[in-house]
Amino acid sequence: MIYFDNSATTKVDPAVLDTYNQVSERIWGNPSSLHRFGEEAFNLLNQSRKQIADLLGVQPNEIFFTSGGTEGDNWVLKGTAIEKRKFGKHIITTAVEHPAIHETCEQLKKLGYDVTYLPVDKEGRISIEDLKNAIRKDTILVSIMAVNNEIGTIQPIKEAAEVLKDYPNVHYHIDAVQGIGKGIGELIMNDRVDFITFSGHKFHAPRGIGFIYKRAGKKIAPLMTGGGQEHNLRSGTENLPAIAAMAKAVRILLTNEQAKAQKQADIKSTIYNHIKDFDKVTIFSKNQANFAPHILCFSILGVRGETIVHAFEDHDIYISTTSACSSKDHVPSATLTAMQEPTELCTSAVRVSLDANNTIEEAEEFNRVFDQLYQKFSKLS
Amino acid sequence: MNEIYLDNAATTPIAAEVLADMNDKFKNVFGNASTLYGLGRQSHTILEDSRHLIAQSINADDNEIVFTSGGSESDNTAILQTAESRQSLGKHIITTAIEHEAVLKPLQYLEAKGFKVTYLPVDENGNIALQDLKDALDDETILVTIMSGNNEVGSRMPIHEIGELLKNHQAWFHTDAVQAYGLLDIDVKADHIDMLSTSAHKINGPKMMGFLYRQKNISFPSFIKGGDQEMKRRAGTENVPGISGFATAVSLIDADAKKQRQAKYYHFKEMIVNGLQENGVNFAVNGQIAPDNLNHVLNLWIKGISTYVLQTNLDLAGIAVSGGSACTAGSISPSHVLVAMFGKQSPRIGESIRVSFGTYTTETEINTFIDEITKIIKRLSKNN
Ligand SMILES: Cc1ncc(COP(=O)(O)O)c(C=O)c1O
Ligand SMILES: Cc1ncc(COP(=O)(O)O)c(C=O)c1O
Numbered sequence: 131m132i133y134f135d136n137s138a139t140t141k142v143d144p145a146v147l148d149t150y151n152q153v154s155e156r157i158w159g160n161p162s163s164l165h166r167f168g169e170e171a172f173n174l175l176n177q178s179r180k181q182i183a184d185l186l187g188v189q190p191n192e193i194f195f196t197s198g199g200t201e202g203d204n205w206v207l208k209g210t211a212i213e214k215r216k217f218g219k220h221i222i223t224t225a226v227e228h229p230a231i232h233e234t235c236e237q238l239k240k241l242g243y244d245v246t247y248l249p250v251d252k253e254g255r256i257s258i259e260d261l262k263n264a265i266r267k268d269t270i271l272v273s274i275m276a277v278n279n280e281i282g283t284i285q286p287i288k289e290a291a292e293v294l295k296d297y298p299n300v301h302y303h304i305d306a307v308q309g310i311g312k313g314i315g316e317l318i319m320n321d322r323v324d325f326i327t328f329s330g331h332k333f334h335a336p337r338g339i340g341f342i343y344k345r346a347g348k349k350i351a352p353l354m355t356g357g358g359q360e361h362n363l364r365s366g367t368e369n370l371p372a373i374a375a376m377a378k379a380v381r382i383l384l385t386n387e388q389a390k391a392q393k394q395a396d397i398k399s400t401i402y403n404h405i406k407d408f409d410k411v412t413i414f415s416k417n418q419a420n421f422a423p424h425i426l427c428f429s430i431l432g433v434r435g436e437t438i439v440h441a442f443e444d445h446d447i448y449i450s451t452t453s454a455c456s457s458k459d460h461v462p463s464a465t466l467t468a469m470q471e472p473t474e475l476c477t478s479a480v481r482v483s484l485d486a487n488n489t490i491e492e493a494e495e496f497n498r499v500f501d502q503l504y505q506k507f508s509k510l511s
Numbered sequence: 512m513n514e515i516y517l518d519n520a521a522t523t524p525i526a527a528e529v530l531a532d533m534n535d536k537f538k539n540v541f542g543n544a545s546t547l548y549g550l551g552r553q554s555h556t557i558l559e560d561s562r563h564l565i566a567q568s569i570n571a572d573d574n575e576i577v578f579t580s581g582g583s584e585s586d587n588t589a590i591l592q593t594a595e596s597r598q599s600l601g602k603h604i605i606t607t608a609i610e611h612e613a614v615l616k617p618l619q620y621l622e623a624k625g626f627k628v629t630y631l632p633v634d635e636n637g638n639i640a641l642q643d644l645k646d647a648l649d650d651e652t653i654l655v656t657i658m659s660g661n662n663e664v665g666s667r668m669p670i671h672e673i674g675e676l677l678k679n680h681q682a683w684f685h686t687d688a689v690q691a692y693g694l695l696d697i698d699v700k701a702d703h704i705d706m707l708s709t710s711a712h713k714i715n716g717p718k719m720m721g722f723l724y725r726q727k728n729i730s731f732p733s734f735i736k737g738g739d740q741e742m743k744r745r746a747g748t749e750n751v752p753g754i755s756g757f758a759t760a761v762s763l764i765d766a767d768a769k770k771q772r773q774a775k776y777y778h779f780k781e782m783i784v785n786g787l788q789e790n791g792v793n794f795a796v797n798g799q800i801a802p803d804n805l806n807h808v809l810n811l812w813i814k815g816i817s818t819y820v821l822q823t824n825l826d827l828a829g830i831a832v833s834g835g836s837a838c839t840a841g842s843i844s845p846s847h848v849l850v851a852m853f854g855k856q857s858p859r860i861g862e863s864i865r866v867s868f869g870t871y872t873t874e875t876e877i878n879t880f881i882d883e884i885t886k887i888i889k890r891l892s893k894n895n
């Protein structure tokens with residue numbers, strides 16, 4: 131089996147699962163309880179938090195655990211909207227965000243907020259000029275994804291950080307769900323960002339766990355209220371086994387990060403260079419430094435994305451249409467639509483998404499299968 | 512030293528069967544349930560099978576079950592989204608004074624936004640009076656949120672009667688069943704329940720996993736927005752291993768098991784009360800010992816000994832109990848439940864502990880607990 135759908139979700143790493151199991155069996159107390167079961171759990175919770183903070187070069191009190199990327203995105207947006215509404219109701223984001231951002235912005239619009247969606251160019255990238263022009267007196271939040279989940283564009287998040295230094299009160303949020311561990315840590319963990327969203331299952335931690343970074347001193351309202359866990363900002367009994375497992379997954383992910391990112395870039399190149407010369411192939415992800423090393427999105431003219439996905443599946447190769455969350459509705463890719471690609475391309479796009487466990491050999495096998503399928507598709511059309 | 516865990520209302524150890532099932536899913540089923548291909552379909556099947564099993568456990572239909580990240584999210588969703596979507600019908604909500612913080616905090620937020628919340632009082636047994644609810648109900652009431660059973664004293668609310676009462680009223684009926692699920696038979700149809708919250712980690716399932724039951728005709732915008740997962744009612748990549756583990760935990764508790772547990776825990780309560788009496792301990796039960804209450808929770812007033820001191824001494828002896836609800840994250844603020852039952856001035860507020868039993872609690876452990884707590888109490892009383 132060749133699993134090339136790592137942007138949808140990844141398989142839990144065996145060492146990470148081991149941690150999950152051990153904590154489940156041994157340290158299952160409630161961290162809020164004031165007895166030894168609770169204390170053990172509390173200590174491990176803090177240790178995990180510190181481990182993640184250290185790995186990212188931030189403070190432990192800047193890490194807050196969530197149930198995943200979607201909750202993190204919802205929280206930062208709504209939490210900012212509530213916290214800062216007396217200062218303004220204008221939010222800036224991009225036209226190519228994940229639905230977790232986009233749908234939340236749409237809801238905020240209904241509640242009276244004003245949202246500017248920055249347009250993107252042919253590579254799916256916003257322009258810094260547009261960002262500068264969009265900022266207003268009542269802007270309270272700028273939210274930009276680090277890496278687009280459909281085609282892998284890296285957004286100019288560092289340049290945006292420079293711009294936003296002139297607007298210290300505007301919350302700056304980065305959705306780094308697809309960006310962590312892909313060799314661009316320096317761009318993400320920049321000196322201006324206030325909030326960052328992460329999701330465990332995209333890097334071999336279990337599903338249902340994630341975290342946000344919140345710069346010390348920056349304020350947001352909680353999304354989930356109740357028992358007051360996570361410094362009163364995220365209520366609910368903590369999922370300690372998953373949190374400890376995720377801390378380990380972050381450590382594994384960030385060990386030799388650059389080399390692993392390079393490996394993924396090489397695998398991507400192997401496929402890119404092979405398929406680029408076929409007449410009917412359009413590749414949306416560029417083979418260059420301002421694209422993530424792990425995402426390759428392309429289409430074959432006249433063949434629906436679903437058809438391509440299923441054809442590869444018959445060869446035990448797993449890729450996907452552009453976004454897992456909407457793939458059942460046969461909707462055209464939102465990112466490609468924003469890039470103003472023709473509709474027939476937007477419905478025929480597929481995504482290959484890699485991680486460090488993939489190999490060049492798998493890419494070569496993919497290429498062989500691609501050749502066969504391309505011939506078959508050509509005969510049909 | 513053998514450690515004895517008597518804090519199962521705070522959280523429970525995961526069942527070996529559950530962990531084994533989750534491991535199977537972690538290793539073998541890792542496709543994203545929303546993707547097209549076979550791996551995803553396999554995930555999807557597990558998701559839907561789990562949903563079916565869980566729906567049956569409360570006599571709901573499959574599409575009425577929405578998986579969430581736990582009890583807190585379920586409560587927040589039910590309350591905040593009902594308020595947001597129904598405020599044109601009225602801004603009045605009724606609850607009780609002894610709900611969990613996951614209900615009370617969202618209500619406080621709504622109060623700050625101009626909603627009116629009625630907190631039904633409770634008597635010394637932790638029970639509400641149905642008449643109070645009838646009196647509070649008006650044309651503006653859009654939501655009644657009343658827990659199935661209390662997490663600190665184990666009292667039960669008249670869910671069936673409330674459901675009957677609200678059947679023909681516009682107000683939706685939500686019940687926080689986090690403590691009751693897995694112990695009581697719940698039938699959302701017979702009881703006319705519109706929304707119901709649960710949490711897996713209270714029934715030997717995984718943490719940060721739960722569901723919100725939403726009666727078919729109830730619709731409101733999803734609390735956590737994004738992808739189209741959970742029939743567009745809860746976005747976020749589905750936690751298939753967690754959901755499957757939850758279903759496994761539920762499958763371990765059939766109707767007989769619930770009865771057996773209730774009976775076993777009732778027996779434990781009697782053992783403790785009789786034991787302490789025989790040992791001459793000066794104590795009282797906070798609440799009522801009744802076979803139909805949530806029998807896994809026993810709240811004791813140990814007269815003259817502070818909660819903190821007693822809890823610490825028990826902990827040193829290897830016995831874990833709670834000084835209230837664990838979910839008030841690490842704090843030892845006075846229990847709002849005991850305050851509602853006995854008033855702020857009652858000595859019970861600072862001199863009570865909660866003992867809560869679970870699937871793996873044994874009679875031997877209860878006997879040890881009785882011996883140890885008696886020793887500690889005698890020692891502490893002598894020092895006074
Ligand atoms: C860019 C981006 N943001 C947010 C999410 C949502 O994360 P999760 O599935 O953990 O809720 C995803 C993945 O689905 C994503 O790719
Ligand atoms: C009655 C009640 N409701 C809600 C909750 C919150 O559940 P969770 O910790 O899963 O968020 C708890 C337990 O903490 C509880 O006892």
